[in-house]
Amino acid sequence: MVEARGLSKRFGDFLAVDSVDFAVVAGETFGFLGPNGAGKSSTMRMIGAVSPRAGGELLVFGLDPAADGPAIRQRLGVVPQQDNLDLELTVFENLFVYGRYFGLPAKLVRERAQELLEFVQLAERRDHRVEPLSGGMKRRLTIARALVNAPELMLLDEPTTGLDPQARHAVWERLYRLKQQGVTLVLTTHYMDEAEQLCDRLVVMDRGRIVAEGSPRELIARYVEREVVELRFAAGGDGRAGTLDGVGKRVEVLADRVLIGTDDGDATVAAVHARGVEPDSVLVRRSTLEDVFLSITGRTLVD
């Protein structure tokens, strides 16, 4: 569906996307995981045929966005990072107006809009104005809007950023349903749980480059240990972390906590106590993509 080789994006002198390679195949959910400024949106906008590339090659549906932008956009569904619904119009009108830009007959758009409103659970709001809707409802409406042309490929740029946990789960659930129906999804996120929940395959992006690639499981297996012991210290207590060297396989000292990668969490906790280190709190958990990112880049995903 999408193939990129050496793909780059430049803003003035600044290389926002630096020669990335990736391929998305039909039916999968593919993710770009990375912190703010990694170049995720820039990459998505190039795939969406709204932003010209600075270098490299890119094919979407086998077409070149530089030559066939409108034909590519005809077959895409786009959920942008920043909502751009028509606030003055009603929920239904937003879908209707948008669908008409794809050249679909009014009758068909009306039928689809109705179905999609049910799909995103906004049917009761059909004739309400968009402006007063909650953030989660707007996001779901944007997803419905992106589906109005029955796209072969859907691009979702940070679909749940800024939503409360309940609204996030509602969005995930809809995306999961789409995935089951075989819609190809490409999404960006800086939430590791989102990537783990939804993505079959993902690339980890940092400063315009792809630094790792694989399924969430593969990445965790390749880059980090099975479990993580998290130690929190009272303010100013981080100095004690020095004495933890060698206690687990990998020790990361962050501003507010110390993370120890290990294959046996309980044994590591015992070892920590044996060294006389007394943290305020101790937590043993499974490793996540967050730990993968940390081990590759030495930084956290969300600051």
Place this chain on the structure above:
Amino acid sequence: MTALAARAPAPAPGSLYRAAMVLAWNARTYRRTWRATVTISFLNPIFFLLSVGVLLGDLVDRRGADLGGLSYLEFVAPGLLAATAMQLGAGEGAFPVMAGLRWVRSYHAIAATPVRVPELLAGVLAWACLRLAVGTVVFAAVAAAFGAFTSPLAALAPAAAVLCGLAFAAPLAAVSASVDSSLALTGIFRFVLLPMFLLSGTFFPLERLPGWLEPVAWATPLWHGVALCRSLAAGDVDAAAALVHVGYLLALLALGAVLATRALERRLRQ
């Protein structure tokens, strides 16, 4: 890899269709917002016509002013028609573009669909044209009822005013798409359009201006619109002069459209 790229046909319905969809969207939005604009686009011009054209005009006529044989109402009504079109056109060029790019970002939504940037702009200008048509026809009908027009050619005056309005809409769309804040627009309305409104022959013949200002007024698009409307209203059309006016206004419209397309491409396709 690019060698493998198959050339795809453009999406089925044509450019005209997509521009029409943008026009339809503007009309739909207007249904929600027209109340807020009805005073500025219909009532204000008519109040002007009443107070300046009829009431002040009566005083002016008693002083026996030389207006080329026209009463003051006959003189000022076509001027106000063009000036009204200027204001409507400038507003329709400026604020929807600001909203579409920044305030609501609806142009960014459209940019992700098969609609191309020139089609988007065409739809926006077509909507401006429609609003101008309605606004100028209503104004002209009221002016005619007051007896401001002396020639059947006055029926063409709204068309001339629409052209004048578009000659403002397109350049203002270009400015709106280029600037980073609406402060620049406020500045243009205050320091360019308002003086133009007052000094471009709407209210008095240009010869009354200080000598150095007269050629400046001649160069303003509003004066060309005013002169065109006035010649039609009085049935006193000089073909060569009319051609210059129309040519000037069309050129400004075209230049504005080219610059606006470029500025919009820069914003939407970066």
